Amino acid sequence: MSYASYRFIDPKTLAALRDLELVATSVVDGFMFGAHPSRLPGAGLEFSQYRSYQHGDDLRRIDWKLFGRSDRYFVRESQIETSVTVRLLLDATGSMAHEEEGISKFDYARFLLASLAVLAHRQGDAVGLYAMRHPAVGLVPPARHHHHIHRILRELEVLVPGEPWPDWSRLQGLLATGGRNLTILVTDLHERSTEIRSALQRIAALRDEVIVFHLIGRAELEFNYAEPTTFEELETGRRVEVDPATLKATYLAAAARDLKAIRNELEERRIGYLALPIDQPLDAALRSFLQARQRVM
């Protein structure tokens, strides 16, 4: 089907991601991406291959029928069709309206999520879309049917950022559904206190796999403004008059410190992290990320 008519579909990006998988479609038992062992031994497993018994393998995995026929020990390897629900979380707070060189973080995020949604859908996974803004959060509950993806793409088009981050009580109701989920959050990680990080922490505690795509502006990262300017925070409206030339050093130090701290924290909780400067082409960044994931998987 054609997605070209949707605003946030970039054919180039889709083409670049054509052969990649977002979610591993097959899981060899004993190994699942992330740290969780397979919870479904036995039923539901599909035969994959036999290999000879090696010292140290689990005795329970020996196929006794084959032993009966061949008098040699073989270990059965199975795979299971994973059914993973991919939940796409879009940070729709006011700070996402940050714009540089004509492209806002919010639009970039929508491009990113559109591509991920198509990818996941192509793999046959259920995809859901959630907008992280108070109060309405759940936009498109996860589903698998083929025109579901269109609904997601349509909803992406009409979203606008602006509200503050929703309460965990509301989020919990939506996200604590059990089952195997891959939760992807696209955000700029600008928070009033620690709402985003604590939400991530809680989602990770749900035993979901979590990936955070962190969007950063180039000017935000390098702070190369020339003349004295007044900066206005999008979410709160607070203003500060700054002489960038004198402030640059302290700014960069503070920014580096914070980014490192976030990276460490996420890594500690085994949350996947990718920093995406919004001036970088999306397809290249995403492709390299997914390739790296596949190698791990």
Added chain:
Amino acid sequence: MIGLLVPLGLLGLLALAVPIVAHLVSRRAGRVVKVGSIRWMHESPAYQSRSLKLHDLWLLLLRLAVVALLALALAGPYWRHRPAVAGTNEWVLIGPDVARDSQYRPLIDSLARVGEVHLLSPGLPHWIPGDALPASTDLPALSALPALTDYWSLLREAEQLAPPATRFSVVTSDNARYFRGERPRLKARVEWRLVSGSAAQSASIADSVKTVELYAPATRRDDARYLVAALQAAAQEAGVRVRLLRRPPSSASAPAEDASPSIWIIWLGGDPVPDGLKARVEAGATLLVDPADDSVETLESLLITGPSLPAQAHLFRRSTRTLEKSEAALWTDEYGVPVLSVTRTGAGLVYRLRIRLHPDWTDLVMTPALPRLIGSLWLGPSEGDLRVAPSQVVPALVAKDASPIESRPARPDLAFSVWLLTLLAFGLERAVSLDWFRSRA
């Protein structure tokens, strides 16, 4: 010294307000950038505002300089060479009727401090305010003074008499009768001050009883009748009593009954005036003489009696006797040929008519203008004379040989340098405001 060809160009200095207002207004604005978070920024107010003010102050001064230089360039600057002028003389010329009037004493006194005071009467006598006026300006001939007094010709005379490079300050009455002929072109600079309604004019009617002696032969009986009627009408209008003495011509030599100086003597008939009357005229009387019947020409013409007393009258006959040097024409016909002339003889005046006051000669005698004309001659100027404005009387200044005050060049020679400075200042302002220097450094 810098002079300006177009001083109004300095009105452009009003535009100096524009950069100042723009500076004050724009300081508040400043570029506002919306960002996702300001948590890594902190305000640096002290340093920031100080550098902003300093930087902007130079820019503001530069912009003010651009505007000021532009205004100066538009005003056409040039170097002014003022030659050293030797001490200029100043003469103050005062009309006699103004000099007599006490209400102008303060003015005259203040002018007297500036230069030497002369009376604007024939001979330009030197006068010190406070002294009595010279005899020639005394009352008897005052009423006739306007006739002989033409301020413009007197001013020409003054220019001849005064040392070169003299400036004149003139104070006179603004009655139009004092200005006759062509406006003079003088080399000297004149400042003319006109005063109106001098009380001195009405002072001429000092006595309420005026005596007129009339000598008329039998041939002039009709003339005499018209004349007497006119005199009486004029006297009635002016509120003056007239005492008419009719005497036969033969008794002209007899001594006068009345020796008052304001006496009018009318000699009709055309015969030569007897010496006795002449002597009295020399003493201060006024004489009106009629023409003889010889050398008469017939004509059809209008009578012109001057702008102050217009009269619609026709002339049919006129004596051809020409004007003598000492005579001034008062009335003329439309071709300029004199009809009534006046001359000063000693302390008195002699009016000579070239027409007889008879219907065969003119129809003036039938008009109400005759009493008015006779009255103005006899009793002095009446109300309602024409006034003049200063711009009408100030003599034209002859530019050549005029006392040089300054030489103005045709084109402002400083203009080029000022324009160059303006462009330089503008270029500098643009460079600074676009941070050309900073980005280079």
